[in-house]
Amino acid sequence: MAIRVNVNGVIRGPDEPHVSALDRGFLYGDSVYEVIRTYGGVPFALGPHLDRLWRSADLLGITLPIGRSQLVRRIRETVEAAGNAETYVRIVATRGSGEIGLDPALAADPIVVILAAPLRRYPAEWERTGVGVLLVPVGKGVGGSVPGGAKSGNYLANLMALGRAKRAGAEEAILVDTSGHVLEGASSNIFAVTGGRLVTPSLECGILEGITRRVVIEIARGVSMPVDDRPVRPEELRDADEAFITSTLREVVPVVRVDDAAIGSGRPGPVTLDLLLRFRERVATGLGWETG
Numbered sequence: 001m002a003i004r005v006n007v008n009g010v011i012r013g014p015d016e017p018h019v020s021a022l023d024r025g026f027l028y029g030d031s032v033y034e035v036i037r038t039y040g041g042v043p044f045a046l047g048p049h050l051d052r053l054w055r056s057a058d059l060l061g062i063t064l065p066i067g068r069s070q071l072v073r074r075i076r077e078t079v080e081a082a083g084n085a086e087t088y089v090r091i092v093a094t095r096g097s098g099e100i101g102l103d104p105a106l107a108a109d110p111i112v113v114i115l116a117a118p119l120r121r122y123p124a125e126w127e128r129t130g131v132g133v134l135l136v137p138v139g140k141g142v143g144g145s146v147p148g149g150a151k152s153g154n155y156l157a158n159l160m161a162l163g164r165a166k167r168a169g170a171e172e173a174i175l176v177d178t179s180g181h182v183l184e185g186a187s188s189n190i191f192a193v194t195g196g197r198l199v200t201p202s203l204e205c206g207i208l209e210g211i212t213r214r215v216v217i218e219i220a221r222g223v224s225m226p227v228d229d230r231p232v233r234p235e236e237l238r239d240a241d242e243a244f245i246t247s248t249l250r251e252v253v254p255v256v257r258v259d260d261a262a263i264g265s266g267r268p269g270p271v272t273l274d275l276l277l278r279f280r281e282r283v284a285t286g287l288g289w290e291t292g
C-alpha cells in the first residue's frame, strides 16, 4: 500500500517536496481536478473524467501542458508505481507559479500532478443503514462548481459545510443556495425518489455534473423511470419516498435522514438499492485505459 505522486512526469513519494510554495493551486485554489477510482486495477469512466478535466481547465483558462494520451500513460505509470490493489487517483492541474499576485497572467506554466493512493472504501453497512445528511446554506455559485460547472480546487465552502455536517452527526452536507434550492453534496450529487420518479437538481442550478450522476440518470431512463432534473426545494427532499447521493468514491449511498427528519421509512429504499445494483453491473462496461 503506497502513495505515489507524479509531478509533470516525475514520480515521487508523497512527502518529498514537489510543488512550489508559490504554486497558485496552493496559494489561491487556482486549479482544476478530477477524482477517479479503479475496479480490479482498471479505472472506471476515464474518458468522461478526462473530458471534464479539459472542460474545467478551459473554463478557468488553464492550458493543460499535456495531451490526452500522454496523460493516460502518466496516470497508468503512477497507478502502477503505487502498486495498490485498488487506487484512488487524483489528477490536479494548477495554473503554475509566478510572481505573487492574483492576476492569472502572472503564471505561464501550468503543472499536472497525479496522486495515486490506496482506495479507502466507504462502510459497506451504509447499504443496509443508509446515512444522514445535513442541509447547509451556502452562497449561490459556490461549491465545487465555480465557474459554470468547473471542478476547481477551490473547495472551502464545501469542506466547511462538511465539517458542520460531521459535527451534527451526518455523513454529508447538502448545499442549499441563497434562493433556497438544493444544490449538491459537499462532494456528491443528490437525488430524491418520489412517486416512482427520480428528481435531482438540474445543471443550471450551478452544480457539478457528476459522472456517477450521469450514469445513474442513464440507468433510470433505461428502465423507463422518469427523471426530472430541475430546481429542487429542501421540503421535496424531506418528503421524498427515498433519497440517495452519488459520487465516484461512494457510488450510490442511500440517504435516510435529512437534518433530524427521517426520509420515507427511514431505511434504504428499493429504488435506491436497485439503482445501486444496476450501477455496479454497469461499471464493467466503463472500465479501461482507452478513453475513446
Ligand code: PDD
Residues within 6 Å of the ligand: 035, 143, 144, 145, 158, 184, 185, 186, 187, 188, 189, 208, 209, 210, 211, 212, 213, 246, 247, 248, 249
Ligand atoms: N467529488 N459534486 C461535487 C461538489 C463533487 O465534489 C463531486 C465529486 C460530485 C460527484 O461527482 P462524480 O460522480 O463525478 O464523482 C458532485 C470527488 C469524488 C471528490 O472530490 O472526491
